[in-house]
Amino acid sequence: MKSNQNVFLLLMMQQLFLLLRIGKTIEVRVTEPKAYSCQISKIAIANVELEITQEDEKSLIHAIRQWCIEVKTTTKEDGTSHCSDGNEIKLDALVPHQSWILVAVILLVDNGSWHASLEEGIIFETAHPDSLLCVNYGSPFPLSESILKALNKNELRVNWPKPGSFVIPAPTVAVSLSFVYPNKTISTLSGTICVKIFPLIPDEARTCICLDIIESEFFEFFLPTTKIQYRRQLALVFEYWTHNQKFATIPIEIWIDPQYKPFPPSSWSSASPLLLVLCHWRENLDWLQYQSQPYLIYEKRPELRDIANHSTPRNTANEASAYLQFIVDYFYDLPERMLFLHSHRYAYHQQDIVTLLYDLKNAPPEYCNINSAIWGTLEDPDRLFLYNSSHRSWLESYLGPLPSLLLDRCCAQFIVHRDRIRARPLSFYQDALRIALDPSIDEENKEDNRQLGLFFEWLWHYIFGEPPIATPDLEQFVPNITQINLVYYHQSIPSCLRSRPLPELLIASTGGVGTTMLLTHYYQVVGILTNDAMDNDKLKHSVVPPELDSIQCALYIFGDPQDVYKSLERRGFLEDTIKKIAKENATTDDPLALKSHFQNWQQLPTKYPIMFLKYNSLWEKQTEINEYLQTCFDRTLYIPPLPKRRERKSAHTPLPKNLYHEYAKTVQNLPDLWIRQPSSSLSSVL
Incomplete structure (x- = not known):
């Protein structure tokens, strides 16, 4: 990573020169891809927004002739770049798989000199095309809207199943495909369809199933149930061969449960819900x-x-x-x-x-x-x-x-x-x-x-x-x-069909304690329906235990408050976290309101058990976590080990003097793990 650090240092020197030269404040936000994320190998979508915060921004905009995104990899010194006169750039770039990418934003002012913006760049990782997995950050799913839009230019479209939407509780998967012509008309398919099945689990090989169809848009294929014995997430790519030409869909992720054994339907009455x-x-x-x-x-x-x-x-x-x-x-x-x-x-x-x-x-x-x-x-x-x-x-x-x-x-x-x-x-x-x-x-x-x-x-x-x-x-x-x-009208889901099922396992925290890693692991690898890792459902940092009938059990992750503060600050999440969880409970010595968040989860009544876990003991307590989860669900779970623990990059980040000094001692003396049973209001252990 030394070469990346040198690039960042150069960018920061150029930023200072730019501010001195034009004397204005410029903000550049890289909105896509997310930092330290996994992305599709063959394509990098870079969305950047430029914002000028001074009153005379029009004159500065005229001074900027162009601005560009440069994509560099750790395996190549040179990079590809794309320039735009507008305020947003969408870049399709071929990049080596499983490599780290630096997206740097640079401006071209009226004197023809190149200068870096205030953004020091974004680093992310790309997935291997044979596994659709990254070394450090799992899989690239769910694909973002901008990536889906950029990739979905193929003639072959998947009408359903929708990516990540529902569990398929059967040994066969039903699929609807359409062939889309340039004039937007669609037709049925006649030819050979091959389905590439990616397990999205390290060291497990993909499989391929082929079948012939005639004048149809539907087909079913059997899952390799001898290999897939638990509910889990898969990625599928469909290839269509016709007239010696091959067309392929974008990869989609689905949930499957081939061993699902529903209870026999009961007799119904006026009390039946459905x-x-x-x-x-x-x-x-x-x-x-x-x-x-x-x-x-x-x-x-x-x-x-x-x-x-x-x-x-x-x-x-x-x-x-x-x-x-x-x-x-x-x-x-x-x-x-x-x-x-x-x-x-x-x-x-x-x-x-x-x-x-x-x-x-x-x-x-x-x-x-x-x-x-x-x-x-x-x-x-x-x-x-x-x-x-x-x-x-x-x-x-x-x-x-x-x-x-x-x-x-x-x-x-x-x-x-x-x-x-x-x-x-x-x-x-x-x-x-x-x-x-x-x-x-x-x-x-x-x-x-x-x-x-x-x-x-x-x-x-x-x-x-x-x-x-x-x-x-x-x-x-x-x-x-x-x-x-x-x-x-496949693109519009009726209101009674949720885009994502409600969670059966809730994982929550104040942030800065590996919550995203846990959500990704248990959702994508283990096959448990969790709350959203990107917090689109607003449950990840909920100030109180949410009341959802779907939740069977919960994990609450906490850690050293000083480490939490430094982690959030280093990643630029401090302000957002304060807005989400602090609110009126923030104090001078607890600006994140960590104490009240923790106490709410201990004291407020719930209908489900909550396991409290100290971040530093996550990897040592995997056996206890697995046993807890097995008792929560009426099915056998396959739970591989957590991803390898990484060193905290915020360990050397400075902290305001004495902030959370006393509270850190209190948290240090708490047990590494305990379970709070449902429907009880417990006194605080703080």
């Missing part, structure tokens, strides 16, 4: 064994009506007749929420239902359409006027005057609360069922039945109390609805 109501024709129902929700199947095949427990008397109106039959049958005994479904595992309009159901136990809303596609009226203009037909009078007798347009995601699969259903009288659903079972419609006439099904498809959300345009994100399609045929 019931699946399935309209079944000839779909494969094997996927039901990979989920734990109770379900009720309404059979539509004529040959099974007499022997099925539940059925519709006629196969008309597509899924609408089955949904309405259930509501009429159980109007006074409805469970709390129902998820009305077709019976397929996935379709063009729906992501893998197995993964969606895994997370729907997290408080689904009162109404939510789970589909991922939108139909316009370009090729089917009658859709827009279905409810303006002879049925309008009885509809308005219950619903009031109908709006000019009703719009929701397509294909009639949704969660709804029983209160929303019962907001309409039983007579409304009885009348609707009579229309859905119209005896004048031939059961074999697919088009007539399709039209009658569409009639209800555009009404469901409005029947259940949603606005005419179901969600604000659909407003963009309204002006051109007559020019739209089908829109794949």
Whole structure:
């Protein structure tokens, strides 16, 4: 690292010269990549913002002809650079894998001289392409938005599974891919698909599975379950071979749990929190064994009506007749929420239902359409006027005057609360069922039945109390609805489908004690659902133990307060930490309010146990930590050792005189580890 230190020294001398030369204050922030992070090997995205803090900033901006980012590696003296006249630079740079990178920002003023900015540079590491792992900082996942945007220029796109979103609790992974042409049109695939599976665990080799598909956008592949026996995170890269050309997707990370054994679905009652109501024709129902929700199947095949427990008397109106039959049958005994479904595992309009159901136990809303596609009226203009037909009078007798347009995601699969259903009288659903079972419609006439099904498809959300345009994100399609045929809307996740499951393990601290390392390890390597390592969920430094039903247990990490202060100051996090955790509890001798943070976690009641761990003993107490975690979860965990301990770079950072002197002695005398049991308020050990 000596060469990097020399570069930094040169940059700082140039910075001083620049300030003396132009006499103004300049701030440059490198917003991407994050310092001391792991990044994709083949590409480095450098986002930099330039800010001039003086009143006459316009004159200084004119004096700066250009400014550049220079990327250097520890394995090469020379580097690549990219210049811009704007206030942000996005740089795509090829860099050697598993090397340290220095991103330096330099300015070109009007006299043609190069001068460094006030930013001394950012160092990060790149991953090996065969493992997608870095030596020191784990994996590059989750990829940042800017990196995803820069990488996602390929013709081959992954519609789902979404990166890092859900656990796939099955031995097979269902995938949707699209081929995107330069004019933005998409097509199905015909050719060979190969899936590269990266374990994201050191010293474990990747595997590859290939299969042929014909005119399809979906496929399933079996996980190598002999090697993958625990819930864990994997990275996938899909390669598509067609006409002697190869196309590849960006790498995506997914959670898998191939040994997941759900409890057999219980019988349901009005007290059940969620019931699946399935309209079944000839779909494969094997996927039901990979989920734990109770379900009720309404059979539509004529040959099974007499022997099925539940059925519709006629196969008309597509899924609408089955949904309405259930509501009429159980109007006074409805469970709390129902998820009305077709019976397929996935379709063009729906992501893998197995993964969606895994997370729907997290408080689904009162109404939510789970589909991922939108139909316009370009090729089917009658859709827009279905409810303006002879049925309008009885509809308005219950619903009031109908709006000019009703719009929701397509294909009639949704969660709804029983209160929303019962907001309409039983007579409304009885009348609707009579229309859905119209005896004048031939059961074999697919088009007539399709039209009658569409009639209800555009009404469901409005029947259940949603606005005419179901969600604000659909407003963009309204002006051109007559020019739209089908829109794949995979990029927008419905409100009932979380982008990340709620944590089952909470890891918290004041910062400066390895919390990010622990979160990354237990989430990416061990396969435990934790709070977010980047603190996007605001749980990492929570001042009080959060009240979340999903949390099974917690780790609270604390350390020498002087080391904490110096670590935060060295990394530039001091001001942010004060804003997050100190607030009104800060004092002169405790500017970070470390004492009150620690006491809150000891004293306030919780529903889950908390293990308190001293940072300096983390590596020595791994056996005790592992035993604690095994007792928290009803599954076997594979827990490899923590990453190798690194020397604290802040050890020689100066500290304000006597700051935390007495409190450091108190913390030093605390035990290295203890467990606080749930639902108790304990007195402070300080």
